[in-house]
Amino acid sequence: MTAPAPDSLTDPESLRERALNALVTARDRTALLTSCVEDPDLTAQHSPLMSPLVWDLAHIGNQEELWLLRAVAGREALRPEIDGLYDAFEHARSERPKLPLLPPAEARTYAAEVRGRALDVLESSAFRGSRLTEAGFAFGMIAQHEQQHDETMLITHQLRRGPAALTAPDPAPVEPFTGPAEVLVPGGPFVMGTSTEPWALDNERPAHRRTVPSFHIDTTPVTNGAYQAFMADGGYGDPRWWTPEGWDHIRTHGIEAPLFWRREGGQWLRRRFGVTEVVPPDEPVLHVCWYEADAYARWAGRRLPTEAEWEKAARHDPVSDRSTRYPWGDADPTPEHANLGQRHLRPAPAGSYPAGASPLGVRQLIGDVWEWTSSDLEPYPGFAAFPYREYSEVFFGPDHKVLRGGSFAVDQVACRGTFRNWDYPIRRQIFAGFRTARDGSS
Known part of the structure; x- marks a missing residue:
C-alpha cells in the first residue's frame, strides 16, 4: 500500500502555489550562487569535472524555455540559436568553456525573460490536458532541474580556489x-x-x-x-x-x-x-x-x-x-x-x-x-x-x-x-x- 497524496499535491490552487514557491525558491538560490562572485569566476572553469557557472545559469533558462514555454505553452523559441550550446549531451563539461556562451549579464537577462513568461504560463495553467501538465508535473520537473543545477553549482563553489564567497550558519x-x-x-x-x-x-x-x-x-x-x-x-x-x-x-x-x-x-x-x-x-x-x-x-x-x-x-x-x-x-x-x-x-x-x-x-x-x-x-x-x-x-x-x-x-x-x-x-x-x-x- 502506497502513501496517499496530500491535498497540496492534487488541488489545483495548492499545486499552483506549490509550483510558484518551488520555482521562486530555486531562482533565489541560483541568484545567490551566481551573484556572490565576480564575472571572471562565473566564466572560469574551476575543474574539468564541472561547467563554468555561467553555463549552468543559461542552461537553467534554456531548459525552462524548452519545457514550459515551448512544450507546455506551444510558444515560439526565444533563442533557438543557443539550444545546442546548452544541450548537456552535445558538449562535455570539459569542452564548455570553449563554446561561445552567453556572457553573465546576457545569461541573467535571458533566464529572467524566460522566467517571466513561464510564470504567466503557470498562472493560466489548468494542470490537465496532457501528462506534462497533469498535476503541474512540468513545473515541478523544471524546479527540480534548477535545484539539481544549484547543487552542481555549489559543488563548483567547493572546487573553486580563493576566499570564501558563501556563508551560512x-x-x-x-x-x-x-x-x-x-x-x-x-x-x-x-x-x-x-x-x-x-x-x-x-x-x-x-x-x-x-x-x-x-x-x-x-x-x-x-x-x-x-x-x-x-x-x-x-x-x-x-x-x-x-x-x-x-x-x-x-x-x-x-x-x-x-x-x-x-x-x-x-x-x-x-x-x-x-x-x-x-x-x-x-x-x-x-x-x-x-x-x-x-x-x-x-x-x-x-x-x-x-x-x-x-x-x-x-x-x-x-x-x-x-x-x-x-x-x-x-x-x-x-x-x-x-x-x-x-x-x-x-x-x-x-x-x-x-x-x-x-x-x-x-x-x-x-x-x-x-x-x-x-x-x-x-x-x-x-x-x-x-x-x-x-x-x-x-x-x-x-x-x-x-x-x-x-x-x-x-x-x-x-x-x-x-x-x-x-x-x-x-x-x-x-x-x-x-x-x-x-x-x-x-
Whole structure:
C-alpha cells in the first residue's frame, strides 16, 4: 500500500502555489550562487569535472524555455540559436568553456525573460490536458532541474580556489549520539517506488512490491571519526578491503584520504568553501567515492546497503505496513526533520534531527549527505521514459552506482524517499557519504 497524496499535491490552487514557491525558491538560490562572485569566476572553469557557472545559469533558462514555454505553452523559441550550446549531451563539461556562451549579464537577462513568461504560463495553467501538465508535473520537473543545477553549482563553489564567497550558519550543536549503532529492519515485502507522487521523475516509477530479507543498517551515517579509524588502520594501503577496480583507482591517483582533506601538524584538516578547518569527528564523512565507501564497509566487517534496503529503511512503516513519502511520514520536510536546501554549508552532527527518524529509529536518511548504495542504476519493472530518454534511461547499467537520501545541498523539491541519484563510482566532488549494513536478524 502506497502513501496517499496530500491535498497540496492534487488541488489545483495548492499545486499552483506549490509550483510558484518551488520555482521562486530555486531562482533565489541560483541568484545567490551566481551573484556572490565576480564575472571572471562565473566564466572560469574551476575543474574539468564541472561547467563554468555561467553555463549552468543559461542552461537553467534554456531548459525552462524548452519545457514550459515551448512544450507546455506551444510558444515560439526565444533563442533557438543557443539550444545546442546548452544541450548537456552535445558538449562535455570539459569542452564548455570553449563554446561561445552567453556572457553573465546576457545569461541573467535571458533566464529572467524566460522566467517571466513561464510564470504567466503557470498562472493560466489548468494542470490537465496532457501528462506534462497533469498535476503541474512540468513545473515541478523544471524546479527540480534548477535545484539539481544549484547543487552542481555549489559543488563548483567547493572546487573553486580563493576566499570564501558563501556563508551560512552552522547546524545546531547536539549532544553526542549515544543510541544504538544499528537498527534491525525486519524482512518481508514492501512497496518500492511510487505511482502517486505527482512530481516524481521517471526512474522513481512505477510503485512495485519488493521483498527484502531482514538486515541491520547503521542508525546514522558513518562519521569522520569512524572513517579516520579506517585510515589509521592502514585502510588505504591494504588491498584486502578494495575491489580490484577500486584498488587500481586509488593507487593510480594516489588517493589516501577523502577529497579536500590534508594532514598537517598531526591532525586532519579539510578545505570547505574557502575555509580551512579541523575535520570534525562527529560529522558524517563527505567527499568519498563509492570505492572508498565500499572499502570502509568491508574493513568494518559490513557492506553497503542495497538500494532496496535503503528505501525500505527510509519508507516502510512496519506498524501500518505502508510506504510513506519520507521516513517521518507524508508531510513535507521542515528544518526540524532534515538538513536540506543549503540552509547550512555542511552536514549536521551524526544523530541530529530525531524528528526526522524513521519508525524504526534510523536517523538522517534524508539530507546531510548523499548515501552510496551497493546497487547499479537499473529501471524498475514497468519503467517508461518520460518526458525524455536522456533523464534516466541512457544511464541505466553497471557504470553508475545509486545514491540515496540527498545532502545539505539538496532542496526538498528534489529530495524524497523515492528519489534516486546516481554517479560513477570514482566521483568524489559530490556531497556523498554512506552508511553500512549487514545481513541477518541476530
